[in-house]
Amino acid sequence: MRNVRREVMALLGISLLPGVSMAQGIPGTPGTKPAAKPVINPPPTAKDWADIAKLPDWSGVWTHVRSDQDRQMKTNPPPWNEKAAKVIEWQYAEERAGRPPPLFQNCLPEAMPAWMLVTHNAMEFAFYPGRVLMLGESDSARLRRIYTDGRGHTDDPDPTFHGESIGKWDGENLQVDTIAMHPQNYIAISEAQGIPNGGDMHIKERMYLAKPDVWADEMTITAPKVLTKPWVTTRIYYRQRLRRLDIVEGTCLEGYFKPAADKDGYPTWEKVSHDPYGNRTPPK
Amino acid sequence: MKTALKQTLCMSALLGLGAAAYPVSAHHSTTMFAHDKVVSISGVVKEVHWTNPHVAIYVEGAAKGDKPATWVLEMTSPGNLMRAGTWKRNSFKPGDKVDVDMAPLREGGKGGALKKITNTESGMSLNANLREQEGVVEK
Numbered sequence: 001m002r003n004v005r006r007e008v009m010a011l012l013g014i015s016l017l018p019g020v021s022m023a024q025g026i027p028g029t030p031g032t033k034p035a036a037k038p039v040i041n042p043p044p045t046a047k048d049w050a051d052i053a054k055l056p057d058w059s060g061v062w063t064h065v066r067s068d069q070d071r072q073m074k075t076n077p078p079p080w081n082e083k084a085a086k087v088i089e090w091q092y093a094e095e096r097a098g099r100p101p102p103l104f105q106n107c108l109p110e111a112m113p114a115w116m117l118v119t120h121n122a123m124e125f126a127f128y129p130g131r132v133l134m135l136g137e138s139d140s141a142r143l144r145r146i147y148t149d150g151r152g153h154t155d156d157p158d159p160t161f162h163g164e165s166i167g168k169w170d171g172e173n174l175q176v177d178t179i180a181m182h183p184q185n186y187i188a189i190s191e192a193q194g195i196p197n198g199g200d201m202h203i204k205e206r207m208y209l210a211k212p213d214v215w216a217d218e219m220t221i222t223a224p225k226v227l228t229k230p231w232v233t234t235r236i237y238y239r240q241r242l243r244r245l246d247i248v249e250g251t252c253l254e255g256y257f258k259p260a261a262d263k264d265g266y267p268t269w270e271k272v273s274h275d276p277y278g279n280r281t282p283p284k
Numbered sequence: 285m286k287t288a289l290k291q292t293l294c295m296s297a298l299l300g301l302g303a304a305a306y307p308v309s310a311h312h313s314t315t316m317f318a319h320d321k322v323v324s325i326s327g328v329v330k331e332v333h334w335t336n337p338h339v340a341i342y343v344e345g346a347a348k349g350d351k352p353a354t355w356v357l358e359m360t361s362p363g364n365l366m367r368a369g370t371w372k373r374n375s376f377k378p379g380d381k382v383d384v385d386m387a388p389l390r391e392g393g394k395g396g397a398l399k400k401i402t403n404t405e406s407g408m409s410l411n412a413n414l415r416e417q418e419g420v421v422e423k
């Protein structure tokens with residue numbers, strides 16, 4: 001009972017420690033530190049919206065250039081450390097044997113930086129005052145959120161799949177600084193070659209239009225646990241504007257199932273069997 | 285334990301790829317298919333799974349001189365197929381008579397990566413080549 005009371009009081013923000021006022025932190029209370037003024041995101045002004053119109057035109061649907069991804073595997077591989085290089089060598093051998101290592105089969109986000117490096121799905125951009133959103137076709141609504149409102153990185157942010165991205169427009173370029181990514185996130189050069197970054201990864205990006213319909217992401221990836229030096233690599237995407245090619249929903253887990261009917265005849269999803277490498281199993 | 289097996293298990297453990305991590309589709313490489321080979325079959329569409337991240341068409345058919353079987357033909361995602369040509373979810377339907385070219389599974393099962401599929405009655409033909417759309421980059 002005592003524990004329950006303690007938890008309820010804690011939830012209400014009431015301290016059980018002697019000598020500590022429940023009013024601690026309230027401005028004007030003698031002997032207490034005034035609470036920091038909360039930071040708010042102000043509502044966008046008409047000028048903020050007008051400034052959006054001055055940014056480069058990144059509208060349309062952007063699809064990765066697959067042949068360039070393939071080329072870069074050979075021409076600009078990451079500077080893997082010795083341990084990682086051995087794993088990569090094993091992964092190549094497995095692929096040659098027809099057993100591609102299933103890096104992304106769990107349907108968790110490909111995450112940063114693998115999304116930008118090896119995606120096989122299109123994306124689009126949305127500009128709002130104070131942020132740039134990247135909306136991918138995969139993983140239902142894969143999202144990167146890049147803050148461009150002048151803020152810096154937060155203190156000790158929680159690690160996430162896409163990390164904490166702070167952007168700054170520099171003329172036609174968007175400079176992005178990303179930290180706080182899960183150590184499990186792959187630095188991948190294909191869907192079958194990649195190494196978890198291991199932590200302390202830092203990514204700097206310069207995003208820009210290399211040509212009117214070619215968007216480029218020049219990345220400098222620093223990952224001291226698996227790379228011997230920062231890896232500079234660029235990925236390119238091409239633009240399409242046909243309405244019939246607009247982004248569609250793409251839910252990764254959908255591939256587990258096929259449409260079926262339950263015992264009462266209602267539509268349902270039925271599991272589909274797959275081989276160890278992610279391919280649907282042919283019926284025996 | 286044999287060295288090769290031991291090495292494989294060590295690498296798998298390092299990558300978090302234990303047996304329990306295997307039973308799903310999701311994003312995967314296509315090197316389980318022999319892309320340097322082509323197997324052609326003729327048959328009838330049984331099922332179409334217009335699902336992410338890989339569409340599949342099941343065809344009851346046979347290669348020349350072979351016994352009929354159900355083949356599973358894998359492709360890329362619906363969005364990618366739309367952008368790779370004029371694919372729609374009902375471009376091919378159960379009951380359609382088709383000719384199919386595929387890169388077969390290396391291990392010899394009845395499956396492959398679809399390269400081209402043709403409705404033998406209408407003559408309508410589609411492939412799944414994403415790279416054909418990349419011309420804009422070279423301009």
